[in-house]
Amino acid sequence: MIDTEFKLKRYMKDCERFESLYSNRTSLGLTVFDGNVVPSVQGTTTDIAKLKSIFTLTETKLKQLQKEKEELHLKLSESESNRMREEKRFIEDKNCLKNEFLDEQIKYTEHLAQCKPLIVVEKKVVSQVDEVTVKTVQDTLNNLTNDYHRVKNLITRISSTIKTETEETTRKIQKAISEVDSRNKELVHRYTNEVQLRKLYHNQLVELRGNIRVYCRVRPPIKEDEEVDSVVSFDTYDDGIINITSKGKTQQFHFDKVFPMDASQSQVFDEVRSLVRSAIDGFHVCIFAYGQTGSGKTYTMEGTVSDPGVNQRALSYLFEEAQNTVWQYEIEASMLEIYNETIRDLLDADCEDKNKLEIKMKPEGGLYVPGLIATSVKSLDEVNEIFETGRRNRATAKTMMNERSSRSHCLLLLSIVGVNTITGNKTFGRLNLVDLAGSERTSKTQVEGTRLQEAKHINKSLSCLGDVINALKNKHSHVPYRNSKLTYFLQESLDGDSKTLMILQISPVEKNVSESIFTLNFGQRGMSAELGAATKKMEDGKGTPSSARRPNCETPKSPGTSLTPSNRTPNFPKTVSVPSKLSVRYK
Template sequence: MRRKQMQDELGLSDEEELPPDAANGGSSSRSNNSAGGDNESRARIRELQRELKEARDAEQKAQESLSKLQLLSKSQTAILKTSMSKKIQQKETLVEDMTNVIKELERKLTEAGVTFDAYSVPESARVSSGQLNVAGTPSDNDGEAEINAMKTEMERLIEENSALKKEKAVATKASSTDSKPSPPTDSSSDNTVSKAAVESVEAEKRQLMRQLKEMQQQLVALKSAAPPPPAPAQAPTSVSESTPSAASSSSVEIQALKSKLSAAESSHQNAQKTIQKLERELAAAAAAASRTASASEPGSGPAQGPSKLETELQSQLRDLETRLAELQTQLEQQKCDSQAKMTTADERYAKLKATAEGELNKIKEQAKKAILELKRKLEVASKGQQRKQAAITGMSSQLRAQRADLVALKSQVTVQQQQAPILAKQLTEKIIQRVQKQADAMAGVVDNYKREMKERKRLFNLVQELKGNIRVLCRVRPISKSEVAQGSKMICKFTPEEITLTGDKGKVKTWEFDHVFDMNSTQDQLFSEVKPLVTSILDGYSVCIFAYGQTGSGKTFTMSGPPENLGINTRSLQELFERKSDRMKEYQDEITVSIMEIYNEQIRDLLAQDAANTNLQVRQGPTGNFVPGLTVVPVQTLDEVFELIKRGNKNRSTHATDMNEHSSRSHSILSIQLKSLNIVTNVVASGKLFLVDLAGSERLSKTGAEGQRLKEAQNINKSLSALGDVIAARASKQKHVPYRNSSLTYLLQDALGGDSKTLMVACASPVDYNSEETFCTLNFAARTRSVEMGKATKNVAQA
């Protein structure tokens, strides 16, 4: 399609061909060498270059993505493996620690003779026993040290008792051999009693020693039975807390036993001291007896001294026996107390065992659940790694395919680049030939253009007369930022000649106008529709263009516009000055400008020095209504017009309302008079152009007008109401048309009558908030369009 278009532009036929391609060494390869084909080749080259660039970019992006994915996959795999290994190692260590604790408890239970169900260690939880470190509490170590000290003390007491026994035997033997015989029954009985008392004390000591050893074994068993609190679980904390309390209780019992043993030892030492004293006295008595026997004669009666001594010794021995009996009673009492405490200790041990077994079972279950969870996470991670690897493999294959395509594209581009210079040269030659033909064909275009322009003007005026003298254009402004922020909705739909509006209650109505400009329309588009009407004043017609609508609907923007986006007023003057310049050899044009406003039904001259204090009146003349005393300024350049418009806008009355920050409080009228003298025919054509920016129709409840603004709004509504009455009277073809009811209608009487061309721009808001005002504006525009004005006439005269 593009090739055919190029052939048509260059005037080539399908049979025309370019010279053979010289890039192939003069080979006779056949190709379509027309200008269209050359252009297609160049387009193909550009397309291939673009595809090559896109392929390179895609290859680079794919390589970057592949590198990132590989790095990400490796790093994530390493991190996952490390974290999983650490967690598995921690769980295995925990299980192994629990297993070793269980083994230690089972061993101690076996030593204590308690029946239990042995626990078998799972293969996955086996660790070296060296990893478990079970340490006793400070109270347990202190109790064991005290027991060892008591054991050492008991052994020392046994040794001393043995030595005392030997000394007692020697002293008794010496007393029996050296002294004179005393009554054998009393002496032997005393020795027997002393020996029996000593043996009884030794037996009690041995029995006490056995009891202490048993208590020591039970305490060690209790200490070993208390497992250390494992870190992951919270429940064993109660066991570890209860174990120190049990050990502390045992330590208190040991302290009590130690104190009682110390008392017994003290009693034993006192008895030993008494025995030593008696032995010394016995030795002294034996010595005295030997001396007495040697001094006395043989056969004399027995001495009385030794008998008294023996009596005293026997009395002391009886005291010692009494003390030993008391000590034995205390030891018996201690034995009973120890047995009761051992019973209590057994009960506590049973409770601790049951608690430890329960907590151990909980720890086992937690360890099993943790291991299963870790296995599940490991499986998920493995599957994710497999998916990533598959994705990498797929991307690698795609990358290889893209590289192959890139190589093919490079080869194609190379071929096209070689052919491009020759094709460009051939295309240039064809274009030069075609341009030359077109230049020859344009020789008589200027004359044809002038003839066509005259015919077009004649046809346009005829069309305008057939359509009617009042044309209506509709323009809808865009939605403002404040309306978007308030959540306003658009209620308008557009076609080039129709506008449909949906009201608050679902009411839908459609209006038809000469042209409808939507929210995206530009000032250029609007003026292109107005321009032929503006230029008709060069032929002596009177033209009136006015903008109507509610406050804030875009009337001033349409008529005046900002400096960067000029409106109808300025564009009309630009067009007039351009036309004046184009026909200055045939016509002598004079342009004058006046600017006025109607404020509170008073006509003000905006070009006067004291514009605010001027109050002009409308008068009727032979050529129509006019305003006496109005400043009329002749202009020669467009810059002069801009200065006048700037001065008039400065003097115009504008104030802020709730609907518009720069609301026009008056009707602004830019009047342009043009007098054109045809130098050849000496005919003078007088044309007028009224450009009217009406003040906004508004509701007092919405604008928030008060005081002076309220008065202004009332006068604006009054003049617009009078304009509506005039339009209604003209539409219904009434005999009496109330032009004099308002200064506005009286001033525009010629424009609203039957000998001028009139155009209305209805400006509307597209949001639901202004739906009622938009309805009123469109209804008024529709009534205005129905008015039949009659044929417009030229104002021409012979000079």
């Protein structure tokens, strides 16, 4: 609105100037012609038209401004009227509120006049109560302060006493712990000595009685078992104890040696080394691995190229020990498998096409296999070639329990003839290394057809081996060696004139716990079987057979075929040289 008034005033001034100009047109040299202003002197038609247009526009604007002015005056009048009405209403409301306030003030004054006596009485009562309360609170505060200081002093004394008692008790506990620790170390030392002494006596007893030595090895978890808890635990101080815990029940088993899951191939062979030494000295030695399929038997006996097992390490040790300036040794090796109750020569490339081999009894006593190839070996390289040939020819297959399951019993037979170059004395040793096929439940392995037939023969032969062990343990008059080819062939290793080692292989997981317990029970029965002391096979320089037995030991009477030491001079099978085409070896 202010802006509009300003415009109006400005146009009014313009109009006044124009009127003044119009009035003084003559003095300015302008002349009115037909109602138009024209220059009196030197005026042009164009200038007159422009001035006329300006005048017309100015008049139009003036009229518009006049109209706006009237509208503004009208609005101003309305606003003034509204302001006056609002001011009147405000005055009325103010007077009303003033009257109400005065009324309330009068009422409050009257009420205050009525309550004043009561207030005086209340103030008096409160004053009296406050005096009593303050005094009571002050007394209570003083008492609490005194109690606080007494408790604080008491706590200080108690803390000091507790600290003293704690230090004294700590010293006593540390002293007791030290004494218990020393006592524990002494007991552990004594216990360890007792364990070693017990093992020494046990080994001597094994030598005297001819018991089967039994080791147990637990394979580490394989890929499919990595997230499964182990059911196997070991004794910290006695390496001959193994515990199996399943469904809240723990069973303990005792053996000559227990190898935990992290035991290396080298550690296993360290415990076998003495038996290999016995074979070099002229004893008959048999080492075989027993356990369910997939428990690690073949790995323990054969191993891998980078980490060989008992077979390879035994031969390496044998050749190392054979490097003697006094004794010279001739070593012959044979390798066969018992597959579906059939003997096959693994060193014969055409073994499947030839007549099957049979076990025969020699007239002078002793078992042999006519036609079985015996290869003379003079170095570890030649032995490696034999291993590779036998491995290629051995029957294996894939089952649900094992990627490469052995479908036969594999036997590596070594004959060791030693000659003393000074005296002419001879020793005749044998080392039989046996990798048994694994016992298996057909429901787990899910085999059928040929594989099922193989499994039946494997389980039957292992069952016959169990019958032989039970008969030996219970000292039966008849031992059923001939119930299977396997037990018949192992007769000389089990009838009392051989040092025999059984290596049990078990799995550490729950799903195989029943087979593991069966294997461990089988091993304990084997430990209880007394075979009689082994004899050393030797001849003097004149060719007279003799035998060496530990002192104070009687010659055992075997329940099977009775063979005296004198008629056990080895009759080795035919000898052939190593084929030149065999070149694969362990590194």
